Amino acid sequence: MKKILVILIILVTGVSFMAYLYFSKLNTENNEKDLALQSATNNAALIFAFQNDKSFYQIIEGQSLIQQVLGNQKSNLLKALKLYFIQDAALNNSIANQEIYLSILPDEEKELNFLITVQLQPDKKVQNIYTILKSKYLIDDQGNDVFKIKLNDSLSIFFGTKNQVITASTSKKLVIDAAVRLAENPFTEYIKQNNTYNKNVLGQIYINFNKTPLLLQNIIAGKLNGEISIFDKQNSYASLNYNFSKEKILFNGTTELKSTDNYLKLFEKVPNQTIYITNILPSNTANYNLYAFDNYENWRKKLITWQTNFDDEKKVSKTIDEVKSDYRVDLNSIFNTYTKNQFICFQLSTAEKLGAISLSNGEKVKQLLLDVSADYNEEIKIFKQSDVLYAFFGTPLKKFARPYYTIIDNNLVFANNASTVQAFLNSYKNNKLLINEASYLDAMNLVSTTSNLSFFINTNNSKDIFKENVLSPYYKHLRADSGLKSFDTFYYQMSADGNKFITNLLLNKYLQSEIPDTLRNR
Incomplete structure (x- = not known):
């Protein structure tokens, strides 16, 4: 009887240990898959997510309304990034069909700026990206895995390369901040639960109303009062799908009040x-x-x-x-x-x-x-x-x-x-x-x-x-x-x-x- 009891204890212990190892490995793998999302959501109030494939760019180029909303400066920046990176076969090969996150954040000049975040395919290496870039552009090492790349006489981009994630922005601050990944971020979890990407959805916009004051205080003169006070201290999130149209900009989805x-x-x-x-x-x-x-x-x-x-x-x-x-x-x-x-x-x-x-x-x-x-x-x-x-x-x-x-x-x-x-x-x-x-x-x-x-x-x-x-x-x-x-x-x-x-x-x-x-x- 004692032998049977000992064997049972050993079996239960062994199964528990194997289950622990399995789920620990699974959680680690899932966390590694979410590194780009963790960087994108850090302090972001607004994120636009889309898949890096040709069909997206072909459709979005026909959406002149989006370009009007962004303005000439921001539109030209995105066009330049597409030209220098997406249309470069050697570079794009490492992020093909990966989800790209476009976060909107206030930069060091207190202006709204873009942070672009993408995770490399599992079999690709950051070093390969760096080697390709160095062969084509002047690169200045800023330290802490941040590099400044001069694309042309008028445009320089800061690049962050931490783990398998690439971050890019004209703001050095946003790239440095993106390297800080919160182990627990309610906005990250919300996006993971509401990511319903499919071929019929061109892109998704995610809104973190907890952070909208950070955006609005850089747009609005004074405090968030009156009609816009609804955006202040609002613990809410929204997940909205983008519907392509040449006549209007329309998103639909859900809003959750936490x-x-x-x-x-x-x-x-x-x-x-x-x-x-x-x-x-x-x-x-x-x-x-x-x-x-x-x-x-x-x-x-x-x-x-x-x-x-x-x-x-x-x-x-x-x-x-x-x-x-x-x-x-x-x-x-x-x-x-x-x-x-x-x-x-x-x-x-x-x-x-x-x-x-x-x-x-x-x-x-x-x-x-x-x-x-x-x-x-x-x-x-x-x-x-x-x-x-x-x-x-x-x-x-x-x-x-x-x-x-x-x-x-x-x-x-x-x-x-x-x-x-x-x-x-x-x-x-x-x-x-x-x-x-x-x-x-x-x-x-x-x-x-x-x-x-x-x-x-x-x-x-x-x-x-x-x-x-x-x-x-x-x-x-x-x-x-x-x-x-x-x-x-x-x-x-x-x-x-x-x-x-x-x-x-x-x-x-x-x-x-x-x-x-x-x-x-x-």
Whole structure:
């Protein structure tokens, strides 16, 4: 019996040891395969991934819109890298059919720059690459496996060669930083789990919203507040597939919210809604953030839980109790009963900010709010109590502490100034609406009619806002004919699908059909 027991122990120990060796080797091999990805994701907010094959380059060369977005300088850099490395058979042989990562990062000059990362094929050696490069170009050894290569009189590239990974950039800092590979990086793991590359997908874009402030602070003058505050401290990721088109730039895929305290989590697992509140927006709307749910009373229960986690529930209850005590108005019975299923925050080209809430019975709400409101004029009122809207809708409406408002066609529309509400009424009554603009209709025809969250920018209506808030080099690119000027719409649309959001990212250019000369004077 003792002999049998000893044999069993030896067998179990042996099997456990062999399994340990096998899985350790497997993990090591997997980690080695991920070295390029680890370098690419270090501090990156935005990564474009594609496979290094001829078909990709043939298709992308016909996509002039991408070149407009990147600008002449960055486009010319990528063309040069393709010319000197991809089209060089000896060099390209070592990275053929490998995935290439194009990361966008701020460099030592605090300008957005490219870091290109690719892993050599398993049977290729870095030394062979170095030998080929040295035979063709002037190479300056910078130390720590970093080299400066002079490609021509006007272009030099820094190359990093660590393990089986090649990194390249015009920034020495980005190449050095890429050599630091984090053993645990949530963004790396997210990309590995969401890499759905196939022959029908030209490329994928991955967004790390944790790092978007690093990008935006090099573009935006000042802090990330107002409409772009949604990108600050946002523990979220997106994986989007690129759809080739000569008329638009469209990505679709999913967005995942990782933080349980994220306000947008309130819209997870909520049925998608047909959007209609945008029909009231003035024609000079510069941007909007839209929120939609199926049942307000159920959604508000989630909001109360969220407010409790932030110790805001007591403040909210105090606001509601004070209104009930001072004005004998039960706000719960009003908003729980008559709020429909969507609300929106929007900004006009004049930089004025407004919001709107859809109602099931606007006339009834108008009567019920009389005692908690003061008259500005016959159409415009002002809340007597502060933070009413924040209490019932949360963070997006916090900036409207004690707003002026009007109720028209089952919509509660509000702003911090009476003149802003009046400007809205003038546009609405005169039918000067965004839905009458051909460029807006063209863009909306390219995305879903149902969603839960949408973030929209009209670039033409936003030009003065950009001028005040975007740093000069990027503003020039936004307004340049060769840059982004001809693009009229940016749209980020999210539709709940369990714990993820199905996502469309659109950058659209409305191509107005020309009228034939034979019809011009008829």
